[in-house]
Amino acid sequence: MVEILIMLELLAPHLPLLDLICIGTGYALSQAIVFRAGTFSVATSGFAALGAYCAAILVVKQGFHPALAVAMGTLLGLLAGLLLAAPLARLRGVYQAIASLAFVEILVAFILYFEHLTGGPLGFHGIPRLVKPWMLVVIMLLTMGMLYVLGQGAIGRAFEAMRQDPPVAASLGVNPTKYHVISFALSGAIAGLFGGLDALRNFSLTAEQFGFSILIATLSAVVLGGRRTVVGPLVGVTILVLLPEIFRPLAHYRQAVYGLLLVVVMAFLPFGVYDTLRLRMRDRRLAREAAAQGGARP
């Protein structure tokens, strides 16, 4: 956590916040999709690392065109998702989370170890800045759009059923393994995509930036903003990115403010800021409709 805040502090004068919001939202969407399917995995930052290093290495060492490099990163993320889905499917709840956490830590450790490929602890430097903010915004919006459409259709329905009541979902014909794999593949692909984009706007990469801290930050963003909608993650990331800016005068207490925010939001808006408000509005609308029909409550 601290590393991410320190990173924000160092980068703030150099990069517009928009970049951070777009990339962060991408990661948050990748995280949210596995939650929507009822899986408790936190492997997103690992998929992102794969996408990022893949894209960076391809551009810098192999001279690939950036778009192709990012596409390869996305593909790598997708494959990693597919591979991870099977072992994680056999675990339940908390164990899935820990296994995915182990996956991320193993990956980070390997990235640090294979210095000749990744630059190791010193990092991977000299990445050309080929990604512009407008590209990030467009890609983020397209991703949100795709996930929205997906949510409205059969896949979204299957995910909802799996999340809320897996045995009932199965008894309605939903193949749990199939959708589990789909959710991981999507999560991997999206994280790989945004990881690749992240690499190409940053000049350099370090393994730590995909470790425990970003994992927690992404998780917080999703839980903070809302994990059942497409807008929720965006709201969560925006809050977390803008927070240090808004509280500049309280810079020393940044961490405490961040912590306090998490505690308070969880206590009062447990489904996340956006999702909880949306639910409340819907309940109010239904109550008004019922009253208008002069009806008794069901």
Added chain:
Amino acid sequence: MTVLKLQGVGKRFGGLQAVAPFDMSIEPGRITGLIGPNGAGKTTVVNLITGVYKLSHGRVLFGEQDLTEAPRHVVARAGLARTYQTIRLLPDATVVENVIIGMYRHQNTSLLAEMFGLPSARAQTQRFRADAQALLERFGMTRYANYPAGALSYGDQRRVEMMRALALKPKVLLLDEPVAGINDVEAARLGEIFRGLADEGMAVLLIEHNMRFVTKLCDYVYVLDGGELIAQGTAAEVVSNPIVIEAYLGEAVDA
């Protein structure tokens, strides 16, 4: 004529023989009853049919298909729908959404179409919505369409569960104590719906306690006690069977 046949089906949990091997046939156009006192093994049988439990003995055959080893979702796709003793709706979803998810097995769009919202996928979602609305009208629940399912009364939730089961367009409908905790008027209404479904050709398996309900509705009845099949026959035969009466210990007249 697809018949659901249980051949020598039984279940043991370690040393306990929960259900001793027995045969049962659930035929289309009939309401078949499975009754017995508490703990007789009725829900175990349902779980054996629907793919929740592994069979210790026997086979489950659905027409030509052998469902003995089939996991839940395969059983469902074959055309078996079930309702639960305790209502299991998706609490966060609306009534309409709960019904639509029941139509899942009729989905025939490709994964890619669903992922990108291609016209074929959207058209199908529209059709499902329309079918769901039709079901809601049939059950008189249209105004609750967008309510979260968890907010409805018990009786209404039972009806949503019924709609969801019907949305599957099942060939076999397994009803696990569908009128538990419901007043006689509502129960009678539901009974009429079951009768109508059977008349349309569905095979209905009714698991119940309520003898009056069973005798009124069922064409054929199987009686379990302590995991064993102790009697079978028409409702009239079974009700007057001394073995059955003894099993219920005087509860035969009224439940």
Added chain:
Amino acid sequence: MIAQQVLNGLVLGGVYALFALGFTLIFGIHRIMNMAHGAVFMAGAFIGLFTVRAGLPIWAALPVAMIGAGLVSILIEVVAFKPLRKLALADAELASIISSIGAGLIVLSLGQYVSKTETLRFPFGTVSAEAIQLLGLRVTMLQLLMLGVALLLVVGLAFYLYRTPQGRQVRAVAGNYRTAQLLGVNPNAIFYQTFFVSGAMAGAAGVMVGLAFNAVQFLMGEPFLLKAFVAIILGGMGSIPGALVGAMVLGLFQTLSAAYLPALLVDAMIFLLLFIILMVRPDGLFVQAVTESPTKRV
């Protein structure tokens, strides 16, 4: 030589044990993952340090640190977990994890403030630098202290849980809040007790680690939390004896790996071990893992 490494491994294992036992106590009884456990650990180290600086000898400072950490733990319970108890389980799990992360951050920032982000050290001579020869091995006073404290506290915990009426109540409650109420047990009392005990053990571990590395800094808890997961999974989540054995195995594994493998790979090895355990025996090495349920199909 290897015997010396084994000794080091056991000492490390002892400390991991204190940390892991506290964590698994909460998880085993309440099914909650207390992500603020690392912060409590740190708080114990700080309290111990300041108590020693105030003039008390280490054997008096240790209980003070334990009590202090226990109180911090209770505070975290009240702030982060209590408000969320009224939610349905699936949502509450994730929300409590985030909430506890937030609470942990607040405690961390307090530590950062108090230490002015510097690494603090115990006064020279807090623990005698003598060493004795035992069975051909060189054992320092500190190592004896660490082993002794670990042993004492583990035995104490076992006594508390298995021999006292309070402990029996705690075990009876394990996860079933409502049944406990029906049985006349005050669930709040159970929460306070378990969090206090958990915190006290973490606090003791904090002081030990602070002494061992002669470094007390506000981020000291984070790596421990991750490693604690390994110990707990190894022994079986929620199992007290399991956590103890898991911690010992982890301590040995880590020390021996560090002695024979390149430093950068040690972490990878540890998390690889975790991942493999989860694949093969998710319920831990000591719990009879029912991987293929005789009742469920597929």
